[in-house]
Amino acid sequence: MPQVSMTVNGKPATGEIEGRTLLVEFLRESLHLTGTHVGCDTSQCGACVVHVDGRDVKACTIFAAECEGAEVTTIEGMAADDGTLNKVQQAFQDHHGLQCGFCTPGMVMTAAALLEKNPNPSEEEIRSYLQGNICRCTGYHNIVKAIMAAAGQDTSKIAAE
Amino acid sequence: MYAFDFERPKTLADAVKAMTDEDAVALSGGQTLIPSLKQRLAMPSKLVSLTGIDEIKGICVDDDGRVCIGAATIHADVAAQEYYPALAALASNVGDPAVRNRGTIGGSLANNDPSACYPAAALGSGAVIRTDKREIAADDYFTGMFETALEEGEIITEIKFPVPETAAYMKFEQPASRFALVGVFVAKYADGVRVAVTGASNEGVFRWSEAEAALGSDFSAGALDGLKLDGSNMISDVHGSGDYRAHIAKVMTKRAVEKAG
Ligand SMILES: Cc1cc2nc3c(=O)[nH]c(=O)nc-3n(C[C@H](O)[C@H](O)[C@H](O)COP(=O)(O)OP(=O)(O)OC[C@H]3O[C@@H](n4cnc5c(N)ncnc54)[C@H](O)[C@@H]3O)c2cc1C
Numbered sequence: 001m002p003q004v005s006m007t008v009n010g011k012p013a014t015g016e017i018e019g020r021t022l023l024v025e026f027l028r029e030s031l032h033l034t035g036t037h038v039g040c041d042t043s044q045c046g047a048c049v050v051h052v053d054g055r056d057v058k059a060c061t062i063f064a065a066e067c068e069g070a071e072v073t074t075i076e077g078m079a080a081d082d083g084t085l086n087k088v089q090q091a092f093q094d095h096h097g098l099q100c101g102f103c104t105p106g107m108v109m110t111a112a113a114l115l116e117k118n119p120n121p122s123e124e125e126i127r128s129y130l131q132g133n134i135c136r137c138t139g140y141h142n143i144v145k146a147i148m149a150a151a152g153q154d155t156s157k158i159a160a161e
Numbered sequence: 162m163y164a165f166d167f168e169r170p171k172t173l174a175d176a177v178k179a180m181t182d183e184d185a186v187a188l189s190g191g192q193t194l195i196p197s198l199k200q201r202l203a204m205p206s207k208l209v210s211l212t213g214i215d216e217i218k219g220i221c222v223d224d225d226g227r228v229c230i231g232a233a234t235i236h237a238d239v240a241a242q243e244y245y246p247a248l249a250a251l252a253s254n255v256g257d258p259a260v261r262n263r264g265t266i267g268g269s270l271a272n273n274d275p276s277a278c279y280p281a282a283a284l285g286s287g288a289v290i291r292t293d294k295r296e297i298a299a300d301d302y303f304t305g306m307f308e309t310a311l312e313e314g315e316i317i318t319e320i321k322f323p324v325p326e327t328a329a330y331m332k333f334e335q336p337a338s339r340f341a342l343v344g345v346f347v348a349k350y351a352d353g354v355r356v357a358v359t360g361a362s363n364e365g366v367f368r369w370s371e372a373e374a375a376l377g378s379d380f381s382a383g384a385l386d387g388l389k390l391d392g393s394n395m396i397s398d399v400h401g402s403g404d405y406r407a408h409i410a411k412v413m414t415k416r417a418v419e420k421a422g
């Protein structure tokens with residue numbers, strides 16, 4: 001079987017794959033990084049979003065073989081080594097940006113990618129950027145609020161808790 | 162997914178060679194192909210990835226002033242270019258951010274989904290589709306729903322867009338799929354106006370010649386008032402009837418003209 005090597009959350013990762021092995025399968029089944037979720041497996045829901053070479057992509061719709069040599073970041077790579085949450089993760093916790101938590105890894109990775117490009121997004125820009133991320137629980141409101149808070153914005157105007 | 166071999170050549174020449182295998186299929190961004198492989202709608206013996214080939218990526222302007230976009234350029238990069246703003250705006254509304262970070266212009270044009278956005282831009286701009294073998298004018302390229310003039314194994318390498326005086330794309334989005342329920346690209350050139358409609362016809366993207374003629378003499382939304390598209394050959398499904406699509410296509414054309422100004 002062919003081999004693939006990439007850097008995942010700053011550490012080298014090598015494994016045997018088939019041509020048809022998806023990145024999300026490699027992450028979850030070979031590397032046991034099960035924080036990246038599979039919601040739909042049809043590129044609709046965004047639960048599987050990770051960063052590949054700095055870009056947010058759906059790990060269910062990219063082959064592991066395409067990531068040869070790439071830098072991959074998953075939700076497990078977001079907190080600091082001592083467990084301190086990344087500002088987006090912390091904001092999701094502070095603002096109740098999750099309920100069941102299934103969509104959360106993808107939401108956090110997508111939000112982090114947005115803030116990287118646009119550190120001060122408007123509510124509208126946030127909602128538009130989350131177009132490919134589906135949440136069955138929260139109604140999105142607190143997710144948007146959490147992202148605004150992570151960007152250091154005043155969230156009091158957008159609604160009550 | 163059925164099992165297949167996977168190749169990721171670094172040069173176009175190697176990709177062309179790899180594609181000569183029977184049942185070899187090109188893989189670009191995979192945003193259409195991977196879902197169809199999962200559904201077993203395709204059963205290639207080999208996938209030839211185009212994503213490692215730098216010579217078919219990137220955006221430049223040629224000596225004739227045309228914007229030339231490598232086939233393996235992702236939607237996000239088309240959205241970020243400033244040479245052709247209407248095309249950038251179209252690209253920035255394809256799917257969602259993660260789809261735009263993988264999906265490519267060449268993959269979209271090769272697939273020719275009847276509801277895709279890029280076919281409207283290519284046909285509406287009179288673009289030229291360059292392959293490893295030849296150049297194909299957009300007017301000859303789109304031959305029907307999911308059908309193109311591409312031959313077996315032929316690889317799109319570049320798309321050349323003549324830049325219009327003004328242009329705009331209006332997309333009436335189907336919110337679940339994020340594709341166009343109907344989309345209209347209007348472009349005004351020195352020698353005439355082009356209007357391309359996607360999402361509506363059973364034949365795939367098409368030029369609305371009556372609208373082109375009317376806008377050619379009077380580039381205003383009002384010039385379209387007396388025109389009507391025939392809904393009888395339009396896509397009719399759970400999202401809308403043929404007549405509905407015909408109506409929306411006209412509304413989108415007017416809005417595109419207004420937006421183009
Ligand atoms: C959730 C979602 C929403 C979307 N919304 C939209 C939308 O609003 N508008 C829109 O236009 N599209 C939309 N798409 C489709 C998206 O734009 C795809 O990226 C595009 O249709 C295919 O491009 P790709 O690079 O991913 O190609 P792939 O999936 O890799 O390939 C598609 C087909 O083209 C062939 N191919 C690829 N590259 C070449 C080449 N260079 N030469 C010859 N053949 C080639 C492949 O063999 C395959 O048959 C959406 C997709 C998803 C998943």
Ligand code: FES
Nearest residue numbers: 039040041046060
């Ligand atoms: S699991 Fe990848 S988009 Fe839903």
Ligand code: FES
Nearest residue numbers: 099100135136137
């Ligand atoms: S928190 Fe349950 S799906 Fe989003």
